[in-house]
Amino acid sequence: MGDDAVAKAKRAAAYRAVDENVKSGQKLGIGSGSTIVYAVERIGELVKEKKLTDLICVPTSFQARQLIREAGLLLSDLNQHPELDVAIDGADEVDLHLNCIKGGGWVIDMPLCTCRC
Numbered sequence: 001m002g003d004d005a006v007a008k009a010k011r012a013a014a015y016r017a018v019d020e021n022v023k024s025g026q027k028l029g030i031g032s033g034s035t036i037v038y039a040v041e042r043i044g045e046l047v048k049e050k051k052l053t054d055l056i057c058v059p060t061s062f063q064a065r066q067l068i069r070e071a072g073l074l075l076s077d078l079n080q081h082p083e084l085d086v087a088i089d090g091a092d093e094v095d096l097h098l099n100c101i102k103g104g105g106w107v108i109d110m111p112l113c114t115c116r117c
Contacts, residue, residue, distance in 0.1 A: 010090075014038035017088050018046070025054045027081045030068055031089025032061035039088050040064075044071030056081055060089065 014035050022028060022043060030036060046052040057073045058081055059065040068075045091100035 010035040011038040011041075014088075014090075015042045018042040021086050021088065022046075022052060022055070023085075024052050026085035027056045027058065027076075027083065029084045029087030029089070030057050030059050030064040031087065032063050033090040033092075035090035036064060036088065037067060040067040040071050040073070043073060047071075047073060058084060060087075 015038065018039050019042070028043075030040060043052065043055070043057075047055065055074060056076045057068045058076050058078060059068055065075065093101040
């Protein structure tokens with residue numbers, strides 16, 4: 001798959017994850033990586049169109065924090081919102097049984113803490 005096809009697949013996956021799982025009023029964990037860029041893009045679009053309201057976004061990384069700010073979304077943290085309604089993150093590998101591998105081991109602590117909340 002070429003780079004353009006990979007980017008299109010990531011955008012489609014991120015948009016679908018947002019469209020099917022994010023609802024107004026949720027406390028939302030925002031993961032890291034290349035696919036999350038598209039998820040935050042979609043959340044920002046839906047907020048601007050007023051199709052999503054009252055979201056609180058909790059980042060798992062510096063990258064996610066910056067994306068949330070750039071999209072004009074409400075930024076918070078786990079100290080203020082230790083219980084989340086849903087977390088969106090990508091996976092580096094997925095097998096036929098939908099088992100996922102995330103982060104190659106180095107950027108994993110904060111996403112795991114966020115997902116367990």
